[in-house]
Amino acid sequence: MIKIAIIGASGYSGAELLKILLNHPHVEIKNLYGLSTVGVKISEVHKSLRGMIDLTIESFDENNLNEIDLVFVALPSGESMKVIPKIFEKGIKIIDLGGDFRLNDLNEFTKYYKHEHSALDFLKNAVYGLSEWSENEIQSAQLIANPGCYPTSVQLALLPLLKNKIVNENFISITSYSGTSGAGKSATQSMIFSEVNESVRAYKISSHQHIPEIKQYLKHFANSEPNFSFVPHLLPVTRGIYTTISATVKKEVDENLINQIFEKEYSKKPFIRLLKNEIPELKDVVYTNFCDISWNVDENKNLVLISTIDNLIKGAAGQAVQNMNIMFGLDQTLGLLKCTEKKW
Ligand SMILES: NC(=O)C1=CN([C@@H]2O[C@H](COP(=O)(O)OP(=O)(O)OC[C@H]3O[C@@H](n4cnc5c(N)ncnc54)[C@H](OP(=O)(O)O)[C@@H]3O)[C@@H](O)[C@H]2O)C=CC1
Numbered sequence: 001m002i003k004i005a006i007i008g009a010s011g012y013s014g015a016e017l018l019k020i021l022l023n024h025p026h027v028e029i030k031n032l033y034g035l036s037t038v039g040v041k042i043s044e045v046h047k048s049l050r051g052m053i054d055l056t057i058e059s060f061d062e063n064n065l066n067e068i069d070l071v072f073v074a075l076p077s078g079e080s081m082k083v084i085p086k087i088f089e090k091g092i093k094i095i096d097l098g099g100d101f102r103l104n105d106l107n108e109f110t111k112y113y114k115h116e117h118s119a120l121d122f123l124k125n126a127v128y129g130l131s132e133w134s135e136n137e138i139q140s141a142q143l144i145a146n147p148g149c150y151p152t153s154v155q156l157a158l159l160p161l162l163k164n165k166i167v168n169e170n171f172i173s174i175t176s177y178s179g180t181s182g183a184g185k186s187a188t189q190s191m192i193f194s195e196v197n198e199s200v201r202a203y204k205i206s207s208h209q210h211i212p213e214i215k216q217y218l219k220h221f222a223n224s225e226p227n228f229s230f231v232p233h234l235l236p237v238t239r240g241i242y243t244t245i246s247a248t249v250k251k252e253v254d255e256n257l258i259n260q261i262f263e264k265e266y267s268k269k270p271f272i273r274l275l276k277n278e279i280p281e282l283k284d285v286v287y288t289n290f291c292d293i294s295w296n297v298d299e300n301k302n303l304v305l306i307s308t309i310d311n312l313i314k315g316a317a318g319q320a321v322q323n324m325n326i327m328f329g330l331d332q333t334l335g336l337l338k339c340t341e342k343k344w
Pocket residue numbers: 007008009010011012013014033034035036037038073074075076077079097098099147148149181182183184185186311312315316
């Protein structure tokens with residue numbers, strides 16, 4: 001059994017981790033950590049877990065991790081880097097759901113993350129855990145930086161086409177919509193029901209922390225440095241990410257070639273569902289680890305790609321468990337709903 005601790009178990013991603021891990025055949029959940037909820041039973045914080053787990057949330061102390069094999073860290077931005085180096089020193093495997101260890105360009109990193117200087121040197125220890133694209137590196141990693149929710153949906157759709165050099169890189173337009181759970185459980189005025197309901201708004205245009213992440217890993221995985229815009233929007237739903245990407249493809253490219261590229265890259269990947277010309281819908285991926293991808297090219301070589309995920313599952317806890325399975329040499333689908341065939 002893999003003995004697990006979760007730091008940030010009382011948050012939204014913590015809840016999803018628990019629901020998946022309680023159903024995992026090779027996992028034993030040992031310790032749960034929080035901040036304002038210390039001393040409270042986890043089944044009182046996440047009432048959906050009533051009758052499923054009898055653990056109380058504790059205050060984190062790295063000296064209590066002696067029997068732990070893997071720690072999931074689901075803390076707000078800037079908090080993980082305070083605890084992860086101490087856990088790493090003990091030789092324990094770690095999966096960080098936050099952004100603290102995703103960027104290796106220090107200029108970009110310091111723009112977006114309030115850091116402790118000692119944590120900067122530490123960045124090189126992390127492997128970026130985009131499961132479908134870094135399986136080999138994940139297998140041998142001690143520390144995984146789990147990808148952000150928007151970058152997961154963007155990269156899974158764009159990488160195969162950029163890797164095959166069929167997209168014009170002069171301009172790619174990326175528009176994403178997220179449910180409100182993407183912002184976590186802390187209350188802010190802009191996230192209350194009456195502000196969000198029956199409305200849609202863009203935010204952090206040109207300044208979102210996921211722009212450098214997308215840039216870094218398009219280069220890393222596809223050796224591509226396209227000029228792109230990324231505009232996130234807040235949608236009045238609880239969960240899900242809907243990403244629409246517009247670009248032009250090179251003049252010799254047609255839909256058949258794109259079909260072949262996606263099939264080659266993803267036909268054996270259990271969480272990617274290729275929909276070709278169908279239009280994906282959020283309701284078909286929420287509560288799952290699937291990423292549904294569709295594509296369309298018109299006679300003027302305009303490409304539209306659509307990619308949908310659940311921000312809390314494929315965009316956070318589900319991908320984290322997929323990465324845990326890969327790190328421990330297990331079937332990567334354990335604990336998660338999966339595709340057993342790719343025809344429907
Ligand atoms: N929500 C999402 O869709 C996604 C989130 N992520 C990332 O995952 C991480 C967790 O996100 P999410 O679950 O939404 O966050 P939440 O805000 O829902 O939960 C945060 C958790 O961290 C604990 N916590 C808060 N502040 C501190 C602190 N100063 N020290 C120690 N513990 C603290 C909270 O404990 P308590 O409740 O006891 O106060 C709670 O357990 C973030 O880095 C986020 O960016 C990544 C992808 C998607």
